[in-house]
Amino acid sequence: MGESGDNMFIGQYNHTIDSKGRIIIPSKLRNDLGNNFIITRGLDGCLFIYSSSEWMNIISKYKELPDTKEKRNFMRIFLSLATVCEYDKQGRINIPSPLISYANLKKDCVIVGVYDRLEIWSREDWDIFITNNSSNLSDTLDSLL
Amino acid sequence: MGESGDNMFIGQYNHTIDSKGRIIIPSKLRNDLGNNFIITRGLDGCLFIYSSSEWMNIISKYKELPDTKEKRNFMRIFLSLATVCEYDKQGRINIPSPLISYANLKKDCVIVGVYDRLEIWSREDWDIFITNNSSNLSDTLDSLL
DNA sequence: CCACTTTCCCCCACTAATAACCACTTCTTA
DNA sequence: TAAGAAGTGGTTATTAGTGGGGGAAAGTGG
Numbered sequence: 001m002g003e004s005g006d007n008m009f010i011g012q013y014n015h016t017i018d019s020k021g022r023i024i025i026p027s028k029l030r031n032d033l034g035n036n037f038i039i040t041r042g043l044d045g046c047l048f049i050y051s052s053s054e055w056m057n058i059i060s061k062y063k064e065l066p067d068t069k070e071k072r073n074f075m076r077i078f079l080s081l082a083t084v085c086e087y088d089k090q091g092r093i094n095i096p097s098p099l100i101s102y103a104n105l106k107k108d109c110v111i112v113g114v115y116d117r118l119e120i121w122s123r124e125d126w127d128i129f130i131t132n133n134s135s136n137l138s139d140t141l142d143s144l145l
Numbered sequence: 146m147g148e149s150g151d152n153m154f155i156g157q158y159n160h161t162i163d164s165k166g167r168i169i170i171p172s173k174l175r176n177d178l179g180n181n182f183i184i185t186r187g188l189d190g191c192l193f194i195y196s197s198s199e200w201m202n203i204i205s206k207y208k209e210l211p212d213t214k215e216k217r218n219f220m221r222i223f224l225s226l227a228t229v230c231e232y233d234k235q236g237r238i239n240i241p242s243p244l245i246s247y248a249n250l251k252k253d254c255v256i257v258g259v260y261d262r263l264e265i266w267s268r269e270d271w272d273i274f275i276t277n278n279s280s281n282l283s284d285t286l287d288s289l290l
Numbered sequence: 291c292c293a294c295t296t297t298c299c300c301c302c303a304c305t306a307a308t309a310a311c312c313a314c315t316t317c318t319t320a
Numbered sequence: 321t322a323a324g325a326a327g328t329g330g331t332t333a334t335t336a337g338t339g340g341g342g343g344a345a346a347g348t349g350g
Contacts, residue, residue: 008204010183012225012243016338020298024337028229044217089300090337112225115208119221133218143215161328165308169327233309235327 007032009113014123017109021100022092026111029118030091039095040082045125047095047103049085049118095120152177154258159268162254166245167237171256174263175236184240185227190270192240192248194230194263240265 009029017023025033038055042048050058062078065071081102085093095105108123121129154174162168170178183200187193195203207223210216230238240250253268266274278285 010224010227010229018339020340022338027336044214088298092337094298112221114217114220114224115204129218130222134222163329165329167328172326234311237327239308 008115009118010115011113013111015109015111016107017095017100017105021095021097022088023095023109023111023120024090024092025087025118027091029111029113030087033118035086037085038082039085039093039099039120040078041099041102042119044129045103045121046112047099047120049120050116054116153260154263155260156258158256160254160256161252162240162245162250166240166242167233168240168254168256168265169235169237170232170263172236174256174258175232178263180231182230183227184230184238184244184265185223186244186247187264189274190248190266191257192244192265194265195261199261200227 009032011026011028013026013029015024015026032051033049034051034053036052037049038052039047039049062071062075081096081098083096083099087093103120104122104125105120106122106124110121110123110126112119112121112126154177156171156173158171158174160169160171177196178194179196179198181197182194183197184192184194207216207220226244228241228244232238248265249267249270250265251267251269255266255268255271257264257266257271
């Protein structure tokens with residue numbers, strides 16, 4: 001293990017973002033994420049982090065789509081907010097300020113493993129999300145299947 | 146035996162969780178569970194433990210679904226509560242504190258083998274469960290079939 | 291082109307959380 | 321009933337995470 005292969009990200013980690021926009025990637029996840037990865041605006045109010053190989057997979061799917069205006073608009077936003085990230089010596093990354101404000105990140109953040117990506121949420125938004133969705137989890141599952 | 150294959154878990158084991166959240170996996174079950182396994186929030190107030198192969202089976206069903214908002218919400222909650230576990234030298238595992246509070250684990254716990262998974266119950270909740278359900282066991286079976 | 295400002299890293303120090311270690315008790319089994 | 325295995329609990333050592341200062345690099349304006 002160690003290479004950013006087909007590993008599955010799971011779990012929830014509570015950490016803090018400091019005044020310089022730095023946040024730590026939990027050590028348990030660092031190996032699976034690898035040294036080159038992409039952070040970008042996600043869906044539903046959070047940020048997405050993909051390993052570079054996973055990022056390539058996603059982009060190649062979109063590339064195949066016909067070149068409509070909707071595709072161009074989506075690609076502009078999706079790609080313009082994406083940034084290549086690296087760790088500092090302490091295992092932290094630097095989140096660009098546009099992404100910080102998009103995800104409404106204050107001090108307390110939640111890092112969530114969601115299969116092929118990490119998500120970064122503000123603690124506040126995550127708690128709201130959980131409150132709104134966890135009670136009917138089995139219903140959600142039923143309607144999915 | 147030994148590899149976390151298609152083994153069936155049965156039986157009930159009474160053990161204790163200590164102040165650090167450590168609890169032993171009964172030695173009879175360790176071989177069948179393998180060295181890599183997942184603990185997560187279960188249903189009805191207990192925790193579930195799956196061998197990694199069993200976990201993969203479960204996840205692979207969800208993975209194939211189209212990427213809708215419902216799926217994203219479900220996966221976030223489902224995966225965020227799961228944790229990869231390992232044994233310490235004494236055969237114990239460490240249960241994350243969110244799961245301890247969810248399952249209301251105090252000192253005395255019950256570990257139950259339920260076919261393809263283990264369940265961890267607080268002694269208290271287990272006793273209540275048994276009291277409420279054992280009397281009408283034949284009725285329950287009848288209504289199932 | 292130069293001076294000034296701002297941003298970004300690297301480094302160090304401190305604290306908290308986790309894992310390793312070890313000693314002891316209880317249960318099994320021969 | 322003795323010996324080994326299984327289970328429990330606490331201490332110590334190590335790693336992970338947080339926060340801030342200072343220097344290099346890049347960006348801005350005269």
